Amino acid sequence: MxxxxxxxxxxxxxxxxxxxxxxxxxxxxxxxxxxxxxxxxxxxxxxxxxxxxxxxxxxxxxxxxxxxxxxxxxxxxxxxxxxxxxxxxxxxxxxxxxxxxxxxxxxxxxxxxxxxxxxxxxxxxxxxxxxxxxxxxxxxxxxxxxxxxxxxxxxxxxxxxxxxxxxxxxxxxxxxxxxxxxxxxxxxxxxxxxxxxxxMAMHFPIWETTYMPGRGKNFTGGHFPFYRCYECSDGKYMSVGAIEPHFYVSLCTKLGLEDVPEQMDTNLWDATAARFEAAFKTKTRSEWEDIFDGSDACVAPVLTPDEVWAHPQVQARCPSAQHRSVPPAPLLSRSPxxxxxxxxxxxxxxxxxxxxxxxxxxxxxxxxxxxxxxxxxxxxxxx
The missing domain is CATH 3.40.50.10540 (Crotonobetainyl-coa:carnitine coa-transferase; domain 1)
Known part of the structure; x- marks a missing residue:
């Protein structure tokens, strides 16, 4: 052939x-x-x-x-x-x-x-x-x-x-x-x-330990207050992934909290999550995007599929991508x-x-x- x-x-x-x-x-x-x-x-x-x-x-x-x-x-x-x-x-x-x-x-x-x-x-x-x-x-x-x-x-x-x-x-x-x-x-x-x-190589070893005591209770499962999504005043959401201590401090500062709750005190997590929820509810997603823009708080907007292609980061990476059509990846320098x-x-x-x-x-x-x-x-x- x-x-x-x-x-x-x-x-x-x-x-x-x-x-x-x-x-x-x-x-x-x-x-x-x-x-x-x-x-x-x-x-x-x-x-x-x-x-x-x-x-x-x-x-x-x-x-x-x-x-x-x-x-x-x-x-x-x-x-x-x-x-x-x-x-x-x-x-x-x-x-x-x-x-x-x-x-x-x-x-x-x-x-x-x-x-x-x-x-x-x-x-x-x-x-x-x-x-x-x-x-x-x-x-x-x-x-x-x-x-x-x-x-x-x-x-x-x-x-x-x-x-x-x-x-x-x-x-x-x-x-x-x-x-x-x-x-x-x-x-x-x-x-x-x-x-x-x-x-599951990362998760099997930590199952039923402090880091992953059960379903939904782990760093990346949406249970910890510093790794989950929060609703904004317009009903849209922001994602938070502030695991490292310095990212966590940046998150609290950008949210306007007067103090930084102890990050790893599990007894405070419900109260911390409530404070984060209340803070995010005070502004729209767009307003929070502007506040967190360029910060090291590990915060990003939760976009719906129809919103993705208009985001500046996606446009910069995939300028030729068409709506609802994913681009080739990854980027190769000599043989694209x-x-x-x-x-x-x-x-x-x-x-x-x-x-x-x-x-x-x-x-x-x-x-x-x-x-x-x-x-x-x-x-x-x-x-």
Whole structure:
């Protein structure tokens, strides 16, 4: 398959096959595409990903992986592919004849990443689940939320994107680097629960200690008066993270308190929180932003998603970002990342023709319903 000469970035020239759905896999491959990789999404029934914001810079093809022609086409794609990411339940790819043991014989340099919630082994490996289940099983959810209410998940950021997408990306980049020495690819088993467990490295050791005696009672859980959010007079909120003593003093000074309550006296925390609440209620969020601007009090406004893009710090960091469309990150000095254009059209014909497939071969490899559409739309001369 021809190299996409339009791609730039640190992974330009790297080819990726994406056989995932939902969120974690598509987000991981979006990050690879931002880095310059040529990402081809292989769907079995329709072109386009489930979330269009993960789709820029990718190409979409549809193959019937239950047919000999479809699996043959995928293996041809694998011949010069660097990375394959799949998100099926354990055993599915083996039943299709497309597991790592098979595909590494097609391409020994292939890096094959399986991304699932519970991983490839264990009694729950084949169970269905979502982010909330994975953070529940790994102890994350059980340490979140106020003590007098049910645990509250932080969107689906922890398991899906941090424990899933980012740990998959970390493993893929490590395998790419190792391949430079060994010349060989390898298999990566990414379980979202594993990523969540890893991210609890700071919190497991302090559970049921003074620093984290229970759910909602810890430095970063919103229980301590110097690490939580406070409502302003206009109903909006300010976030406070004044953990260090000198930041705490700055917070109290900016709030106009006549004295600085003893920070670590737990007996004073309820009274301290009440004083902070009363102080924040005297002004609007905008007024407090002006007061804390440039200070070392670790205070920032709580912005809603529609407010983010107008904030000066976000505008300075991401001047080209469009409303509701996240920018590529991080910033690299010599090989900057680039967000490609959104094109979810079915490109099965173009991609497989690059591999030398005939029109008949392409139609045979596609799902029947899409093949009929392509027969009419893409090859009217053949009708």
């Amino acid at each position: 021809e190299k996409d000469s339009t791609k730039t970035g640190p992974l330009a020239g790297i080819k990726v096959l994406d056989l995932t759905g939902n969120a974690p896999g598509p987000y991981c491959t979006m990050l690879l595409a931002d880095m310059g990789a040529d990402v081809i999404v292989v769907g079995g029934g329709r072109a386009g990903g489930p979330v269009s914001t993960f789709s820029p810079g990718k190409r979409y093809v549809s193959l019937n992986l239950k047919s000999p022609a479809g699996t043959r086409a995928l293996k041809r794609l694998v011949e010069d592919t660097d990375i394959l990411v799949e998100g099926y339940r354990p055993g599915v790819m083996k039943r299709l004849g497309l597991d790592y043991d098979v595909l590494q014989q097609v391409n020994e340099r292939l890096i094959y990443c399986s991304l699932t919630g519970y991983g490839q082994t264990g009694p729950m490996s084949n169970d269905a689940g979502h982010d909330i289940n994975y953070i529940a099983l790994s102890g994350v959810l059980g340490s979140m939320g106020p003590t007098d209410q049910p645990p509250l998940p932080p969107l689906n950021l922890v398991a899906d994107f941090a424990g899933g997408s980012l740990f998959a990306l970390n493993g893929i980049l490590a395998a790419l680097y190792e391949r430079e020495r060994s010349g060989l690819g390898q298999y990566i088993d990414v379980a979202m629960i594993d990523g969540c467990l890893s991210m 990342l680039h967000r490609g254009e959104l094109d979810e059209s079915n490109q099965t014909q173009a991609v497989l023709r690059e591999l030398g497939f005939t029109d008949d071969d392409i139609l045979a490899a596609m799902p029947d319903n899409l093949a009929q559409v392509e027969l009419v739309q893409a090859w009217p001369q053949d009708v």
